[in-house]
Amino acid sequence: MGKKSEVIEREEVVIRFSGDSGDGMQLSGTLFSDTAALFGNDLSTFPDYPAEIRAPQGTVGGVSGFQVHVGHSEVYTPGDYADVLVAMNPAAIKANAKWIKQGGTIIFDEDNFTEKNIIKAGYEKDPVSEERLEHYNVIAAPISSMVKEALKNFGLDPKSVLRTKNMFALGMVYWLFNRKLDYTEKYFEKKFLKKPGMAEANKIALRAGYYYAETIEALNPVYKILPAQNAKGIYRNICGNVATAWGLIAAAEKAGLNLFVGSYPITPASGILEELAARKDLGVTSFQAEDEIAGICTALGASFAGDLAVTSTSGPGLSLKSEAIGLAVMTELPIVIIDVQRAGPSTGLPTKTEQSDLMQALYGRNGECHVVVLASSTPSDCFHFAFEAARIALEHMTPVILLSDSYLANGTEPWRIPVMKELPKINPPFADKNEIPFMPYKRDAEKLVRSWAVPGTPGLEHRIGGLEKTVKGTVSYAPENHELMVKLRTEKIKKVEDEIPDIVVHGDKQGDLLVVGWGGSYGYLITAVTELQAEGHKVSFVNFNYINPLPKNVKDVFEKFRKIIVCELNLGQFANYLRMKYPEFTYDQLNKVQGHPFTIKEIKEKCNQILEGK
């Protein structure tokens, strides 16, 4: 490994790769994460990219970033502030300067810091001094000219040569963190199977960066992060969208049903449709619909025909699906609707995260139209909650909305792979073939669930639809019948609470402050609360994954704390929901709508204010 004057063992480190949209920063970040994961570190990643595929080069709007948080112990978030920033141009410094830790390391491509680019990024002359970064560990590396030099006799066109810059930078980071190059080199061999020249060029650039970093030694100290002490098992890295897709396939297998997905591409949910479309090997039927409405309606048709039916979307798409969700409620057909939330309203900030679709998921339909609402909280538990959403939908004959978000969808973390035989079997309430004449709205006494008679079954022919019906399935406008049916449908959803787990308190079961979160803020909130606890505060944390119905023990948990603060990436939707459900408590709020997750710092500051009685 060569000379290293100082090796520092670190608990954790945050690295941010940043450059133009076309600079390949997502790939550098992903390869670094995979290498760290294979080494055994715990990690969490977050890609942060603009909505424009290729925004004007060199502008702040076109900066694409990938942040990875690598740790020796458990890592819950991609981290607030970066220890190391790789900046391929001045705009990347502009976009990230305030996210670098005091005294952190900045590696930048000196060749790209031309006068034109500096001005384009909004600086006058010198980004480092204008951002007051002089006392940071600033490494100005001539990355562009180094790759040109390294590949000069290689016969590649100049464009392709410059495309390996990201690998030069990655090589430098590998040296800095004492990592091996073999995983990345194997990746090149596989990716460029038919272009061995490209594989070799990337390898040369990677090694050139690695040796350059070794040679200049300006990169001291070298960081070393020991493997995390994870539970035994087989692990892989997974992002939220893939985990969601896999949870659904797993549910179909456990229910013995075909999986049908009807969706329309939308950022940041498209990854779910893409992964499901790729899974023909497992028999998934994917239908890329002509619009969002067609997405859910084809799924609903498939549900009527007896499939596990799914539609995936993001907020604006959920708006378009509202009427069809109402039809699913009325016809009591199972369907899973996945909303990967992004910053809204309207088109909003398509690639940025937010938790502001909660009220839409709960109430955004005409009529008394209750559905089950769940929320995932980490990239890997998207698998569990997608499975759970499908299980509840199938066993309770209801639509289930699963809320994910942009941050979970694209973030990755290591995940201990489950074994299928450990997962519960799913038992949809199929109608008995002797239930003749079949009554579509006859319910079981315990769960109030109707039975599912699948077309093709002789003798169970029946008609359902959006008009109010009697138990027999006859259209009815009778006032008493309507009220009865509305109440039965509502009660059916309420009864799901009998089989959902209690909320778990992280920390003492009583204290001065209870931090309440839901869905994807989990990682930041638990990190902040753990730090507050270590500082001696009587603070605990609960995170909600079951939003409707709520777990039964909410009141028992809440009443043991002097104060409650609800933290969410919106203006207080869950806080208001809790005020409606549990008006006996007073709720403080921490809210943010900047398209970014919370920082640990701002959560702690707010909690400290409350604890100090300010």
Place this chain on the structure above:
Amino acid sequence: MTETTANSYTPKDFKSDQEIRWCPGCGNHAIINAVQKALAELGIPKEKIAFVSGIGCSSRFPYYMSTYGFHSIHGRATVIATGVKVANPDLSVWQITGDGDALAIGGNHFIHAVRRNIDLNIILFNNEIYGLTKGQYSPTSKKGIVTKTSPFGSVEEPFSVGELVVGANGKFFARTIDANVTLSTQIYIEAARHKGTSVIEVLQNCVIFNDGVHDNIAAREVRDDRTIVLRHGQPMIFGKDNDKGLILDGLKLKVVRLGENGITEKNILVHDAHEENPGIQYMLSHMRYPEYPVALGVIRSVPGVTYDDAVKEQICSVQKKSAIRCMDDLLNNGSTWKVE
């Protein structure tokens, strides 16, 4: 098309126990009779038939059938039916829709279903008016029509169903008149046997809001002279006395009289519904009275790969090649590591 087994049904077997609530004299009564007759003749097991509808007077249809049925929401019957068919290609799936449901609110889905060639039988009841909402103009209403929402006359050009079907690369288009139960029955049978999206436009009368809209061509005393029933392989001859026919005059169709100017049956065009090039079929579907007779019968019926078959085949071929056969395989596929 769905595989049929020997089942002896009568039309009555397809009637549900629900009382039909369409207005007396509505064209829908005749349509449902013809559909039930066709189904009895087709002999498809009742449990393998699904009727899907959207919103509108026509869309109550599934409630009156004893098959599986799904009465959905406005404009969405096409996509619900698509989901049913793709999920279970063994079913014979029928979509019941109207000019508003299929061509206004559901217009997008309609063209895409036709483009994809999903094996659906779409019966489009065209009465050129919104009936259930009590009399507003529709996308097929003739320009100038005075309705509640066009009190000074509509300024919109109407859609023509056949042209939309051909424009969307459709493979099957037929037209019939509600009261002509014999012709309708034949068409429904042919549509059901066609693999792919079959669109049948039924010129249907709304006795309340647009009474007599098709009378100028469909009334018993004029219909022989003002319509032409096209049959594959037969010359395009029409008229009460079978004395008129269609020829191609340059690039246009022309009505001629047999026996006049030396015209004999040999000069008359022979209908080829199976011709892939839609040129003449397009012109036939476009014919309007009084310049031309209105074309009835199966105007276009060409074979093509259906979406539902293609999806199934693709899954089979991927499965044959893939090493991933169950979820455990997928979970362990790719980069993994072991923590001891």
